[in-house]
Amino acid sequence: MKTGPPGSSRLSKPERAGGPVSRLYVVTSAESSSATPGCDCLAHRFGNAADHPGREPRYTSDVSDAEWSVVRQAFPTPAWMASRGGRPESYCHRQMLDAVRYLVDNGIKWRSMPADFPPWNRVYAFFRRWRDHGLVRELHDRLRDGVRRAEGRNAEPTAAIVDSQSVKADATVKNGSRGYDGGKKINGRKRHLITDCLGLLLVVLVTPASTTDRDAARTILPTLREGFRRLRLIWADGGYTGHLVDWAAQNLDLVLEVVKRSDDTSGFTVLPRRWVGERTFSWLMRTRRLARDYEAQPTSSEAMILWSMTMVMSRRLGRRAVTARQQLPDLVGAP
Known part of the structure; x- marks a missing residue:
């Protein structure tokens, strides 16, 4: 096992935000023991990843250096480094991230993982x-x-948008976790999303397509309230009308404002606030794994949605990091 010199690493204090202690840590300083130049993942620095060959980035879904500089700060410390048991990992974390992103972005089967990535069963694990x-x-x-924060907003929102999307399910989806949406005429699953005003995902729930929006909201809204105490207002479409509005106000102290389409309007119309949720769905549909639901478990479908959104956000933060570095020489040379 390859390890860094004693005292060369320090783990930041775990965060606690009204829940269990975070499992994500940041290594603030460490000397690399990697045999692969340029890779500073924990598996290379302290594990056995150097025993496996590296790979050259070649796919559009691969993590860029600018993205990695951002994502690495939020990457988890393995259990074996946090004295929670287990053995040092043998595969590069950055390669694992590239492999999952490739699968989500291109919609391949697990067993069709390209040969330059780690074995598919290790990526799936x-x-x-x-x-x-x-x-x-x-x-x-x-x-x-x-x-x-980069957009100048508080980390915790005060308003959100709730919406749902029905998608067809593959044959791998069992009957117990799929249903028929009579309105959309789709046999599959339904994705219930709550986003902030920027379209960033707050909470996701995957149910059979037969589940109504109001029933799903009674499950997803308490989860939202538990994680976001400052939240006060939620915009929704006509599918959330009825007793749900009073229930949310009395039990969760949330104002559920229904944005309805005017009866005089014909054809396609962009409705206030509701277009934010629709834009988030369009972001998700760019990743081919989400064009149809292929996951045997709803929790896997939710994880795929989260992975898709991490790609959207890491690319945005990576572009900002590049812009900041490009502007730095100008700022240093300014009088």
């Missing part, structure tokens, strides 16, 4: 571990907070 332990959700939330 990485995906499954991050899904089951909530690590992908926490990475997503940290990137979202970074994007909101």
